[in-house]
Amino acid sequence: MSDKPLPTSLEVDSMEFTEETSLQKFKRRLKEEPLIPLGCAATCYALYRAYRSMKAKDSVEMNRMFRARIYAQFFTLLAVVAGGMYYKTERQQRREFERMLEERKNQEKREAWLRELEIRDKEDKGWRERHAAIEQAAREAAEKAASSAKGVGLRQSQAQAQQQQEQSTSADENQNQPATEPAEEKRGGGILDAVKALVGRK
Numbered sequence: 001m002s003d004k005p006l007p008t009s010l011e012v013d014s015m016e017f018t019e020e021t022s023l024q025k026f027k028r029r030l031k032e033e034p035l036i037p038l039g040c041a042a043t044c045y046a047l048y049r050a051y052r053s054m055k056a057k058d059s060v061e062m063n064r065m066f067r068a069r070i071y072a073q074f075f076t077l078l079a080v081v082a083g084g085m086y087y088k089t090e091r092q093q094r095r096e097f098e099r100m101l102e103e104r105k106n107q108e109k110r111e112a113w114l115r116e117l118e119i120r121d122k123e124d125k126g127w128r129e130r131h132a133a134i135e136q137a138a139r140e141a142a143e144k145a146a147s148s149a150k151g152v153g154l155r156q157s158q159a160q161a162q163q164q165q166e167q168s169t170s171a172d173e174n175q176n177q178p179a180t181e182p183a184e185e186k187r188g189g190g191i192l193d194a195v196k197a198l199v200g201r202k
Contacts, residue, residue: 033083039076046072 020028030037050065084091 032087033079035079036076036083039072039079042072043069043076 046065046069050062050069053059053062053065
């Protein structure tokens with residue numbers, strides 16, 4: 001790419017030229033150099049007359065029209081060269097204007113493309129952030145559900161352990177109670193035997 005800076009809108013608008021369509025350009029060139037289309041028309045007319053003379057087998061008229069064609073072509077070529085020399089500076093300026101205008105259009109297209117890329121990048125970042133927030137919320141909800149389920153399971157296990165402990169305690173009490181009752185009965189029986197022995201001695 002060229003190292004020359006891109007033209008600004010002020011530089012382009014400060015020039016005396018305006019943007020043209022193909023039809024406008026053709027009309028302007030026709031007004032600037034009317035001799036060129038006139039010479040082309042004279043050349044075509046001379047060829048047409050020479051063709052008709054050849055059909056009529058009029059060699060004199062045919063030769064005269066061929067010479068007229070040569071003169072018309074020379075006149076057209078001379079008009080082209082003279083017009084090119086006369087409008088040389090203006091055409092250079094116009095080419096420079098068209099080049100600057102084209103560069104400005106390309107710059108505007110590039111800026112519009114960059115703006116579109118920035119908008120798409122912002123939309124993509126927003127979508128990613130929303131997606132990440134949704135994933136984070138889902139993860140936190142799953143962690144809360146897991147922790148609550150774990151707490152419920154822990155409470156259930158504690159309740160079961162307490163219930164088992166109570167059952168084992170009651171079972172121990174039931175096992176110890178029959179053992180003490182015979183001992184008390186034996187103790188009571190021994191006292192009765194001792195009383196009876198005392199009474200018998202008396």
